[in-house]
Amino acid sequence: MRVARGFDVLGQAEAAPQPGRPSASRERLRREAIELARAEALIDAAYSYCLVPLDAPPAEILCAGGEKLFAPWLLPASGQLTALACGVCTLGPLLEQRVSLLFAERKASLALALDGLGNELLFAVSRRAQDRMQADATRRGLSMAGELRAGDPGLALDAQGAVLRLAQAETIGVALKSGHLMHPFKSTSMVLGIGIDLPAVQWSRCDTCPTRGKCAVVARTKTAAPASTAAQSA
Numbered sequence: 233m234r235v236a237r238g239f240d241v242l243g244q245a246e247a248a249p250q251p252g253r254p255s256a257s258r259e260r261l262r263r264e265a266i267e268l269a270r271a272e273a274l275i276d277a278a279y280s281y282c283l284v285p286l287d288a289p290p291a292e293i294l295c296a297g298g299e300k301l302f303a304p305w306l307l308p309a310s311g312q313l314t315a316l317a318c319g320v321c322t323l324g325p326l327l328e329q330r331v332s333l334l335f336a337e338r339k340a341s342l343a344l345a346l347d348g349l350g351n352e353l354l355f356a357v358s359r360r361a362q363d364r365m366q367a368d369a370t371r372r373g374l375s376m377a378g379e380l381r382a383g384d385p386g387l388a389l390d391a392q393g394a395v396l397r398l399a400q401a402e403t404i405g406v407a408l409k410s411g412h413l414m415h416p417f418k419s420t421s422m423v424l425g426i427g428i429d430l431p432a433v434q435w436s437r438c439d440t441c442p443t444r445g446k447c448a449v450v451a452r453t454k455t456a457a458p459a460s461t462a463a464q465s466a
Protein backbone atom coordinates (compact mmCIF):
# COMPACT_ATOMS: atom_id res chain seq x y z
CA MET A 233 0.00 0.00 0.00
CA ARG A 234 1.15 3.54 -0.71
CA VAL A 235 -0.18 6.63 1.05
CA ALA A 236 0.68 10.26 0.30
CA ARG A 237 -0.57 13.49 1.79
CA GLY A 238 0.66 17.00 2.51
CA PHE A 239 1.58 17.85 -1.09
CA ASP A 240 0.75 21.28 -2.51
CA VAL A 241 -1.93 20.61 -5.06
CA LEU A 242 -3.25 24.17 -4.73
CA GLY A 243 -0.02 25.70 -6.05
CA GLN A 244 -0.19 23.36 -9.01
CA ALA A 245 -3.74 24.48 -9.81
CA GLU A 246 -2.76 28.15 -9.52
CA ALA A 247 -0.19 27.69 -12.24
CA ALA A 248 -2.50 25.66 -14.51
CA PRO A 249 -4.70 27.29 -17.15
CA GLN A 250 -8.47 26.99 -16.85
CA PRO A 251 -10.17 24.97 -19.58
CA GLY A 252 -12.02 26.92 -22.25
CA ARG A 253 -12.08 30.69 -22.27
CA PRO A 254 -13.18 31.77 -18.82
CA SER A 255 -14.67 35.23 -18.44
CA ALA A 256 -12.93 37.89 -16.35
CA SER A 257 -15.47 37.38 -13.55
CA ARG A 258 -14.90 33.63 -13.54
CA GLU A 259 -11.15 34.20 -13.37
CA ARG A 260 -11.65 36.63 -10.49
CA LEU A 261 -13.86 34.21 -8.56
CA ARG A 262 -11.42 31.38 -9.09
CA ARG A 263 -8.58 33.52 -7.73
CA GLU A 264 -10.78 34.44 -4.77
CA ALA A 265 -11.53 30.76 -4.18
CA ILE A 266 -7.83 29.87 -4.31
CA GLU A 267 -6.99 32.63 -1.83
CA LEU A 268 -9.76 31.47 0.49
CA ALA A 269 -8.64 27.85 0.27
CA ARG A 270 -5.08 28.86 1.07
CA ALA A 271 -5.92 31.34 3.85
CA GLU A 272 -8.21 28.89 5.63
CA ALA A 273 -6.16 25.75 4.86
CA LEU A 274 -9.20 24.07 3.33
CA ILE A 275 -7.27 21.45 1.38
CA ASP A 276 -5.96 18.25 2.94
CA ALA A 277 -5.14 16.35 -0.23
CA ALA A 278 -4.26 12.68 0.12
CA TYR A 279 -4.32 9.44 -1.79
CA SER A 280 -3.79 5.78 -1.07
CA TYR A 281 -3.53 2.87 -3.44
CA CYS A 282 -2.67 -0.82 -3.55
CA LEU A 283 -1.57 -3.08 -6.36
CA VAL A 284 -3.58 -6.18 -5.46
CA PRO A 285 -2.66 -9.53 -7.08
CA LEU A 286 -5.53 -11.51 -8.60
CA ASP A 287 -6.70 -14.42 -6.46
CA ALA A 288 -7.72 -16.42 -9.52
CA PRO A 289 -7.07 -16.42 -13.29
CA PRO A 290 -8.64 -13.36 -14.93
CA ALA A 291 -12.29 -13.70 -15.89
CA GLU A 292 -15.27 -11.36 -16.30
CA ILE A 293 -15.55 -11.32 -12.52
CA LEU A 294 -12.11 -10.40 -11.25
CA CYS A 295 -11.16 -11.76 -7.83
CA ALA A 296 -8.50 -9.88 -5.88
CA GLY A 297 -7.79 -9.37 -2.20
CA GLY A 298 -10.89 -11.37 -1.29
CA GLU A 299 -13.15 -9.03 -3.29
CA LYS A 300 -15.03 -9.62 -6.54
CA LEU A 301 -15.42 -7.01 -9.26
CA PHE A 302 -17.43 -7.41 -12.44
CA ALA A 303 -15.07 -5.50 -14.73
CA PRO A 304 -14.70 -7.31 -18.06
CA TRP A 305 -13.41 -4.13 -19.69
CA LEU A 306 -10.12 -4.70 -17.86
CA LEU A 307 -9.53 -8.06 -19.58
CA PRO A 308 -6.69 -7.33 -22.02
CA ALA A 309 -6.69 -8.23 -25.72
CA SER A 310 -3.20 -9.65 -25.21
CA GLY A 311 -0.64 -9.95 -22.43
CA GLN A 312 -1.58 -11.17 -18.97
CA LEU A 313 -3.62 -9.41 -16.33
CA THR A 314 -2.06 -10.25 -12.96
CA ALA A 315 -3.34 -7.61 -10.51
CA LEU A 316 -5.61 -4.65 -9.97
CA ALA A 317 -4.44 -1.17 -9.05
CA CYS A 318 -7.06 0.27 -6.72
CA GLY A 319 -6.74 3.86 -5.56
CA VAL A 320 -8.67 6.53 -3.71
CA CYS A 321 -8.03 10.28 -3.55
CA THR A 322 -9.54 13.00 -1.38
CA LEU A 323 -9.35 16.68 -0.54
CA GLY A 324 -10.57 16.15 3.03
CA PRO A 325 -13.82 17.52 4.49
CA LEU A 326 -13.04 21.22 5.03
CA LEU A 327 -13.57 22.50 1.51
CA GLU A 328 -17.08 21.09 1.15
CA GLN A 329 -18.01 22.40 4.60
CA ARG A 330 -16.85 25.88 3.57
CA VAL A 331 -18.87 25.62 0.35
CA SER A 332 -22.00 24.86 2.40
CA LEU A 333 -21.28 27.81 4.67
CA LEU A 334 -20.88 30.15 1.71
CA PHE A 335 -24.25 29.03 0.36
CA ALA A 336 -25.78 29.64 3.79
CA GLU A 337 -24.25 33.13 3.73
CA ARG A 338 -25.85 33.69 0.29
CA LYS A 339 -22.47 33.90 -1.43
CA ALA A 340 -23.47 31.48 -4.14
CA SER A 341 -20.99 32.66 -6.79
CA LEU A 342 -18.01 32.16 -4.52
CA ALA A 343 -19.46 28.88 -3.24
CA LEU A 344 -19.72 27.59 -6.80
CA ALA A 345 -16.22 28.80 -7.61
CA LEU A 346 -14.83 27.04 -4.53
CA ASP A 347 -16.71 23.87 -5.38
CA GLY A 348 -15.38 24.03 -8.95
CA LEU A 349 -11.87 24.57 -7.62
CA GLY A 350 -12.37 21.46 -5.49
CA ASN A 351 -13.22 19.40 -8.57
CA GLU A 352 -10.16 20.75 -10.30
CA LEU A 353 -7.92 19.91 -7.36
CA LEU A 354 -9.37 16.42 -7.02
CA PHE A 355 -8.60 15.88 -10.69
CA ALA A 356 -5.00 16.93 -10.03
CA VAL A 357 -4.68 14.59 -7.03
CA SER A 358 -6.09 11.78 -9.14
CA ARG A 359 -3.51 12.37 -11.87
CA ARG A 360 -0.74 12.43 -9.29
CA ALA A 361 -1.92 9.15 -7.75
CA GLN A 362 -2.23 7.52 -11.14
CA ASP A 363 1.27 8.58 -12.11
CA ARG A 364 2.60 7.02 -8.89
CA MET A 365 0.70 3.82 -9.59
CA GLN A 366 2.18 3.72 -13.07
CA ALA A 367 5.71 4.28 -11.71
CA ASP A 368 5.17 1.56 -9.10
CA ALA A 369 4.02 -0.93 -11.72
CA THR A 370 6.94 -0.06 -14.01
CA ARG A 371 9.40 -0.60 -11.15
CA ARG A 372 8.01 -4.11 -10.79
CA GLY A 373 8.42 -4.75 -14.52
CA LEU A 374 4.66 -4.60 -15.05
CA SER A 375 2.41 -2.48 -17.23
CA MET A 376 -0.80 -0.65 -16.35
CA ALA A 377 -3.78 -0.12 -18.63
CA GLY A 378 -7.40 0.96 -18.55
CA GLU A 379 -9.20 3.02 -15.97
CA LEU A 380 -12.57 2.40 -14.37
CA ARG A 381 -14.45 4.34 -11.71
CA ALA A 382 -17.41 2.90 -9.87
CA GLY A 383 -20.57 4.49 -11.23
CA ASP A 384 -19.10 5.32 -14.64
CA PRO A 385 -19.60 3.03 -17.66
CA GLY A 386 -17.66 -0.22 -17.19
CA LEU A 387 -17.95 -0.57 -13.41
CA ALA A 388 -21.20 -0.58 -11.45
CA LEU A 389 -21.65 1.87 -8.60
CA ASP A 390 -22.12 -0.97 -6.13
CA ALA A 391 -18.47 -1.93 -6.70
CA GLN A 392 -17.47 1.19 -4.78
CA GLY A 393 -17.23 -0.56 -1.40
CA ALA A 394 -14.89 -3.24 -2.73
CA VAL A 395 -12.71 -0.65 -4.46
CA LEU A 396 -12.38 1.40 -1.28
CA ARG A 397 -11.52 -1.67 0.78
CA LEU A 398 -8.87 -2.73 -1.74
CA ALA A 399 -7.42 0.80 -1.80
CA GLN A 400 -7.46 0.87 2.03
CA ALA A 401 -9.36 4.12 1.89
CA GLU A 402 -9.77 4.27 5.67
CA THR A 403 -6.06 5.15 5.97
CA ILE A 404 -6.81 8.57 4.46
CA GLY A 405 -10.20 8.99 6.13
CA VAL A 406 -12.43 8.10 3.20
CA ALA A 407 -15.51 6.02 3.98
CA LEU A 408 -18.64 4.94 2.17
CA LYS A 409 -21.95 6.47 3.18
CA SER A 410 -25.47 5.66 2.07
CA GLY A 411 -26.12 5.47 -1.66
CA HIS A 412 -22.49 4.46 -2.29
CA LEU A 413 -21.44 8.07 -1.73
CA MET A 414 -17.98 8.67 -0.42
CA HIS A 415 -17.29 10.89 2.54
CA PRO A 416 -15.65 13.37 2.23
CA PHE A 417 -17.64 14.07 -0.93
CA LYS A 418 -14.61 15.49 -2.65
CA SER A 419 -13.10 12.04 -3.04
CA THR A 420 -12.74 9.72 -5.97
CA SER A 421 -11.68 6.12 -6.52
CA MET A 422 -10.27 4.18 -9.46
CA VAL A 423 -9.38 0.71 -10.66
CA LEU A 424 -6.82 -0.08 -13.33
CA GLY A 425 -5.41 -3.30 -14.75
CA ILE A 426 -1.85 -4.36 -13.93
CA GLY A 427 -0.02 -7.11 -15.74
CA ILE A 428 2.56 -8.36 -18.17
CA ASP A 429 2.75 -6.68 -21.57
CA LEU A 430 -0.72 -5.20 -21.35
CA PRO A 431 -1.59 -3.33 -24.54
CA ALA A 432 -2.90 0.25 -24.38
CA VAL A 433 -6.67 0.08 -24.16
CA GLN A 434 -8.80 1.20 -27.07
CA TRP A 435 -11.64 2.31 -24.84
CA SER A 436 -12.33 4.95 -22.30
CA ARG A 437 -15.01 4.89 -19.60
CA CYS A 438 -16.14 8.20 -21.14
CA ASP A 439 -16.82 6.71 -24.61
CA THR A 440 -20.47 5.88 -23.96
CA CYS A 441 -21.15 8.26 -21.10
CA PRO A 442 -24.34 10.29 -21.68
CA THR A 443 -22.86 13.38 -19.97
CA ARG A 444 -19.61 13.43 -21.93
CA GLY A 445 -20.60 16.53 -23.95
CA LYS A 446 -20.78 18.73 -20.89
CA CYS A 447 -18.33 16.92 -18.62
CA ALA A 448 -15.83 19.25 -16.92
CA VAL A 449 -13.43 16.35 -16.40
CA VAL A 450 -13.24 15.72 -20.13
CA ALA A 451 -12.65 19.44 -20.71
CA ARG A 452 -9.84 19.43 -18.17
CA THR A 453 -8.30 16.27 -19.64
CA LYS A 454 -8.02 18.02 -23.01
CA THR A 455 -6.08 20.93 -21.51
CA ALA A 456 -3.94 18.92 -19.08
CA ALA A 457 -0.62 17.28 -19.87
CA PRO A 458 -1.02 13.69 -21.08
CA ALA A 459 -1.52 11.25 -18.24
CA SER A 460 0.06 7.86 -18.14
CA THR A 461 -3.30 6.27 -18.90
CA ALA A 462 -6.76 7.26 -20.04
CA ALA A 463 -9.10 10.03 -18.92
CA GLN A 464 -9.42 11.00 -15.30
CA SER A 465 -12.05 11.02 -12.72
CA ALA A 466 -15.37 12.72 -12.32
Ligand code: SF4
Pocket residue numbers: 384385437438441442443444445447448449450463464465466
Ligand atom coordinates in the same frame (compact mmCIF):
# COMPACT_ATOMS: atom_id res chain seq x y z
S1 SF4 B 1 -17.60 11.80 -19.40
FE1 SF4 B 1 -17.24 12.62 -17.33
S2 SF4 B 1 -18.90 11.75 -16.08
FE2 SF4 B 1 -18.79 10.55 -17.97
S3 SF4 B 1 -17.43 8.84 -17.50
FE3 SF4 B 1 -16.12 10.44 -18.36
S4 SF4 B 1 -15.39 11.57 -16.58
FE4 SF4 B 1 -17.13 10.36 -15.85
